């Protein structure tokens with residue numbers, strides 16, 4: 253039935269598609285078909301309820317963003333009266349949390365000239381534990397690093413990037429006195445002891461991601477990305493004799 257009608261219908265659909273594509277013509281001009289890439293579809297997000305221990309400098313907004321949830325839901329579920337007054341070490345239920353993702357805020361400044369990589373020289377740890385330790389050592393602003401990359405111990409995920417209050421407040425570090433580095437170097441600490449143990453794959457991925465973001469944004473050349481022990485006059489083997497430098501440099505260039 254109605255073969256002609258169907259033909260007309262199909263023709264008019266083609267015409268509509270043609271007209272619609274004309275309207276989007278500039279897009280095709282700037283992206284030639286040969287250069288278009290088909291990205292694989294993202295895997296379905298596996299969400300689950302979890303308990304998050306509040307780390308140094310973390311806010312409800314930041315935690316909600318880390319797990320891709322609405323901050324209002326976190327406030328309601330945890331009966332938080334004043335969302336500005338959550339405390340370090342407090343446990344919060346995060347309903348239907350997505351896999352954790354880094355929330356690294358970058359801000360314009362010409363302060364940062366170097367990136368210095370450390371290991372914690374401990375098998376376990378997290379930003380909260382180091383903050384307490386640094387406070388005990390008399391660091392007036394607590395946690396001396398700008399970032400901590402966890403190894404899956406002390407309730408944190410393997411490869412999780414914790415952002416220190418010093419980073420958020422644009423403050424000098426307290427991680428490398430040698431070479432007068434503290435006011436000009438971003439300090440990243442990997443949890444682990446790389447004299448005897450190994451950096452995990454996820455920690456390396458996170459380190460490469462973080463260093464690449466920072467060096468591009470602040471225009472830091474590779475020659476100014478150093479291990480703590482590579483700083484002149486620093487008497488330490490930090491980040492450990494076994495830190496895989498060649499793997500780090502090759503991944504850094506590959507994942508630009």
Ligand SMILES: [Zn+2]
Pocket residue numbers: 369370371427480488490491
């Ligand atoms: Zn160090």
